[in-house]
Amino acid sequence: MYRKEKSIQIKNSASALYNNLGVLRIAPRRLTCFTAVHANVVNMVSASWDGLNYSHRQLQSKEPNVATSTSLIMQAAFCALPSRDLLVVTSQKGIQMYESDGSTMVYWHALDTPETNTVFDVPSKGSNITLADVIEGHKESITDMASECCGGEVCVADLVSADDGGNLCVWKAGEEFSLLNHIPGFDISCSSVKLWKGTAVAGYGTGQIRLYEAVTGILHAEVNAHARWIYSLDVAPFSGLLLSAAEDSLVRVWLLSMSPESHSVEIGHLHNECVTDTQICGAKFCDSDGYAFAVTGYDLSEIIRYTQS
Amino acid sequence: MSSRTLPLLFINLGGEMLYILDQRLRAQNIPPDKAKKAGWIDDDRRRVMNDIITTMFNKKFLEELFKPQELYSKKALRTVFDRLAHASIMRLNQASMDKLYDLMTMAFKYQVLLCPRPKDILLVSFNHMDAIKDFVKDTPSILGQVDETYRQLIEMYTALSSGEFQLIRQTLLIFFQDMHIRVSIFLKDKVQNSNGRFVLPTSGPVPHGTLVPCLIRMFSCSGEEVMRRQFSNGGNYTAALREGSFEIFGDRVKWPWSTNTHSCVYQQVNVAPNPLAKEELNMLAKLMGGLEVQKPGNADNGFRVNLFSTDEEEEEALISRPDDLLYGVINIQATKDQQANAELAKIMGQFAESGEQSPSSSSKGDDLLAMMDGL
Numbered sequence: 001m002y003r004k005e006k007s008i009q010i011k012n013s014a015s016a017l018y019n020n021l022g023v024l025r026i027a028p029r030r031l032t033c034f035t036a037v038h039a040n041v042v043n044m045v046s047a048s049w050d051g052l053n054y055s056h057r058q059l060q061s062k063e064p065n066v067a068t069s070t071s072l073i074m075q076a077a078f079c080a081l082p083s084r085d086l087l088v089v090t091s092q093k094g095i096q097m098y099e100s101d102g103s104t105m106v107y108w109h110a111l112d113t114p115e116t117n118t119v120f121d122v123p124s125k126g127s128n129i130t131l132a133d134v135i136e137g138h139k140e141s142i143t144d145m146a147s148e149c150c151g152g153e154v155c156v157a158d159l160v161s162a163d164d165g166g167n168l169c170v171w172k173a174g175e176e177f178s179l180l181n182h183i184p185g186f187d188i189s190c191s192s193v194k195l196w197k198g199t200a201v202a203g204y205g206t207g208q209i210r211l212y213e214a215v216t217g218i219l220h221a222e223v224n225a226h227a228r229w230i231y232s233l234d235v236a237p238f239s240g241l242l243l244s245a246a247e248d249s250l251v252r253v254w255l256l257s258m259s260p261e262s263h264s265v266e267i268g269h270l271h272n273e274c275v276t277d278t279q280i281c282g283a284k285f286c287d288s289d290g291y292a293f294a295v296t297g298y299d300l301s302e303i304i305r306y307t308q309s
Numbered sequence: 310m311s312s313r314t315l316p317l318l319f320i321n322l323g324g325e326m327l328y329i330l331d332q333r334l335r336a337q338n339i340p341p342d343k344a345k346k347a348g349w350i351d352d353d354r355r356r357v358m359n360d361i362i363t364t365m366f367n368k369k370f371l372e373e374l375f376k377p378q379e380l381y382s383k384k385a386l387r388t389v390f391d392r393l394a395h396a397s398i399m400r401l402n403q404a405s406m407d408k409l410y411d412l413m414t415m416a417f418k419y420q421v422l423l424c425p426r427p428k429d430i431l432l433v434s435f436n437h438m439d440a441i442k443d444f445v446k447d448t449p450s451i452l453g454q455v456d457e458t459y460r461q462l463i464e465m466y467t468a469l470s471s472g473e474f475q476l477i478r479q480t481l482l483i484f485f486q487d488m489h490i491r492v493s494i495f496l497k498d499k500v501q502n503s504n505g506r507f508v509l510p511t512s513g514p515v516p517h518g519t520l521v522p523c524l525i526r527m528f529s530c531s532g533e534e535v536m537r538r539q540f541s542n543g544g545n546y547t548a549a550l551r552e553g554s555f556e557i558f559g560d561r562v563k564w565p566w567s568t569n570t571h572s573c574v575y576q577q578v579n580v581a582p583n584p585l586a587k588e589e590l591n592m593l594a595k596l597m598g599g600l601e602v603q604k605p606g607n608a609d610n611g612f613r614v615n616l617f618s619t620d621e622e623e624e625e626a627l628i629s630r631p632d633d634l635l636y637g638v639i640n641i642q643a644t645k646d647q648q649a650n651a652e653l654a655k656i657m658g659q660f661a662e663s664g665e666q667s668p669s670s671s672s673k674g675d676d677l678l679a680m681m682d683g684l
Contacts, residue, residue: 016482072310164472189472206519221527224520269540277509
């Protein structure tokens, strides 16, 4: 179903962190940007679609006021907002936001309490980003968040956040964020969560994937997907393809679909890829159809790519 | 990252070091009837092990170690183990110390990587503690220190969640990142590839708490299971084994990659590139200034241990070690001026062996504070 393509070399190997791969497809410039975190550095590489040009950049996590200290980065991700794209880099000390090519840092925010969701107002240009809200909903460390952009349709749930206890919080965005639902966990960390057509897709430390109807909390499917801790999930919104990657060296591709009779989500297995002797830490689709995906692994200095054959 | 990682890093690396030294000392053991003045006998081996373990489990040092803090830099930690290895009459040349440290770190990296569940790192630590207890089982005073450390480990770690353990594991993996030194026993047992990367099996029992992959279950809105489907595995897994014990005494469920199951001595094959990171000095480096308890005359009286098969091999290893693999051990020595360096003197006093105050020894050399400024 997929075949392996030429890998992209990165300057440093990827660290063992959840969701350790960022992908941003920039169609007007016919290139795709990839990011992978190595300790306190974000490695960025922009690859042209013709495979001929690669340009590298490295961003180091630094606190502006403390010259000598650096912090380990927890995650780097691209946020595609309606007006602009940003690269957001988080560490235990704070949040940094950069232009999507990594050229300029536009904002820095120090973190006091790690167990809160912070919301920022981002203007379409410039660095006038302001802290809009701080939402409390989790008692444990937050591991991942996902949102869904429904286009013309009305979305009930806008955002889902997951934590180390496996709890999921479902939110409605707006002037103020409101908590729609709280889905309790089983003391097993949820390392990755995605939202698709109102379904929260969650990956856990036990290797299980669960599909919940976000607003009601009803469990629609449970998959014993991996033999080790799941590190990354991604959904291709247009096709419903789901990618899961774990420490067991496997990347699996699934298909999510809405059943017309029951109006609930179903899941089927499509494909496996094994990255030999590698604990995978990031896996993402490179486009909204899921035509191609990329993978990073601990101690691996390359981004491995696969495309549909 | 996790601020509770350092005790586990130190205790496990220390445990590996003790296994390797014990094996090496036994290999260099000379039978009592043939013992010459310059050779090793069994009593010396026990004395070396006791001295190192006593220093490793020094009460004040462990108190500092168990405080929540960031991990030390590679350079600083290497200096710690340098001091520890020389806390007895045993002497190691630079090449042997480098080799010892390479073996220790690769062995523990292997164990961290292969841990089925993050919490199993604690079981690995208890494995090491069990072995250390065995080394000192005939010496009640040291045994007491070891038991106390057990209690501290249990107090600090047994209540942590799996997510917190995973964070500890991730912090350790960042520390060990890009280390691919080849170890001959690992190559021989096919747990390491010739490029220095470890083999990760895709078969065997799943971790405790995980279910064997391949099953999809779907539920109706009322919670009833409406469908079950198997899918192709891409691996060959079996059900989980029973969980190991987290008590002071218990069956840990030993895994094949525990180093103490290898009876032959480690041989290092070749070195792979390992860039020396430029790191800042930190609190522990200051503490380590105090572990220098040897007096100047000791170098002649000490017994030398060689981690290579011959002296020539050891010399050759030192000359041919690539520049980018130099550990750059910091030589930290106290200044003569106790007033100016009061804090260092106080810390050094904490590490003095019982009945011995060492601040006045090792008086020449670099000013630690000046060194810190220079970085």
